[in-house]
Amino acid sequence: MSKTKKTTRQTGSRRKQQFLLSEDSPFAVQEAYKLLRTNLIFSTTEDKGKTVLITSSMQGEGKSTTAVNLGIAFAQNHSRVILIDCDLRLPTDASKLKVKNQPGITDVMIGINKLTDAIQHLPTGLDFLAAGTIPPNPTELLGSERMRQILDALSNHYEYIIIDTPPVTTVSDAAILAKIVSGVVIVCKQGVATQESVSETLQKLSFSEAKVLGFVFNGVANEKVTKYKSHYSYSYGYAHAHQNRSSSSSGGSRSSNDFETI
Numbered sequence: 533m534s535k536t537k538k539t540t541r542q543t544g545s546r547r548k549q550q551f552l553l554s555e556d557s558p559f560a561v562q563e564a565y566k567l568l569r570t571n572l573i574f575s576t577t578e579d580k581g582k583t584v585l586i587t588s589s590m591q592g593e594g595k596s597t598t599a600v601n602l603g604i605a606f607a608q609n610h611s612r613v614i615l616i617d618c619d620l621r622l623p624t625d626a627s628k629l630k631v632k633n634q635p636g637i638t639d640v641m642i643g644i645n646k647l648t649d650a651i652q653h654l655p656t657g658l659d660f661l662a663a664g665t666i667p668p669n670p671t672e673l674l675g676s677e678r679m680r681q682i683l684d685a686l687s688n689h690y691e692y693i694i695i696d697t698p699p700v701t702t703v704s705d706a707a708i709l710a711k712i713v714s715g716v717v718i719v720c721k722q723g724v725a726t727q728e729s730v731s732e733t734l735q736k737l738s739f740s741e742a743k744v745l746g747f748v749f750n751g752v753a754n755e756k757v758t759k760y761k762s763h764y765s766y767s768y769g770y771a772h773a774h775q776n777r778s779s780s781s782s783g784g785s786r787s788s789n790d791f792e793t794i
């Protein structure tokens with residue numbers, strides 16, 4: 533474990549540019565997300581509610597950007613898809629999508645809001661469940677039976693559930709959630725992810741018996757992106773992981789649930 537690793541996560545004071553996928557996005561960017569979407573369609577085999585957790589080893593590698601844009605890419609494909617911001621410490625998906633962060637999943641978990649009332653239906657076709665009120669005990673909430681019930685209920689209605697999480701080496705939230713999802717995608721940003729940090733991440737996820745579906749390489753200089761005169765200084769690559777998971781971590785083992793009652 534790196535001695536220089538930060539144990540707390542900080543927000544930058546400088547306002548950063550956000551990259552939201554749209555039909556106006558550069559061709560290379562659209563193609564990269566389509567490729568990621570296609571690979572995930574082939575990598576997940578559940579009959580319903582394929583839950584894909586997006587994480588990384590370090591902070592700021594592009595998890596939320598990937599999760600939001602992947603959600604939009606599935607919506608563009610007319611899939612029934614919902615994005616859940618399960619980064620209950622520093623949620624950014626709502627601001628990236630320019631919608632409200634409350635009510636959200638934490639408010640549903642503690643019974644303030646019903647699940648149906650908390651879901652926002654966006655013009656892109658993407659449904660979004662924000663993080664909601666920042667709780668004092670995020671890890672506990674994410675590992676709760678209530679969280680499992682919410683995913684059960686959503687899996688009856690959605691073909692794809694994309695879950696954004698905090699980085700694995702900083703807090704245990706993603707590893708806890710990894711136990712109850714179909715699979716995990718690890719975002720690795722060039723110049724940020726190290727062999728050490730990725731190894732630590734894989735080790736922590738293997739303790740959760742997580743199925744690692746693959747990696748997204750973010751922030752990689754790409755000739756094609758330059759060719760299309762993109763203002764995006766990055767491209768996405770995707771690599772499959774060949775890692776088995778025990779049947780205990782299968783999303784298919786969830787009991788059915790009534791969406792309306794949650």
Ligand SMILES: Nc1ncnc2c1ncn2[C@@H]1O[C@H](COP(=O)(O)OP(=O)(O)OP(=O)(O)O)[C@@H](O)[C@H]1O
Pocket residue numbers: 548549550551588590591592593594595596597598619622624697698699750751752764765766767
């Ligand atoms: N490839 C990229 N090139 C340039 N900027 C990027 C790239 N990917 C993400 N960003 C920008 O980097 C910042 C961090 O990205 P993002 O919020 O997606 O990371 P994150 O991994 O979710 O961070 P955190 O760990 O804080 O949740 C954002 O301002 C985003 O727009």
Ligand SMILES: [Mg+2]
Pocket residue numbers: 595596597619624696697
């Ligand atoms: Mg994030």
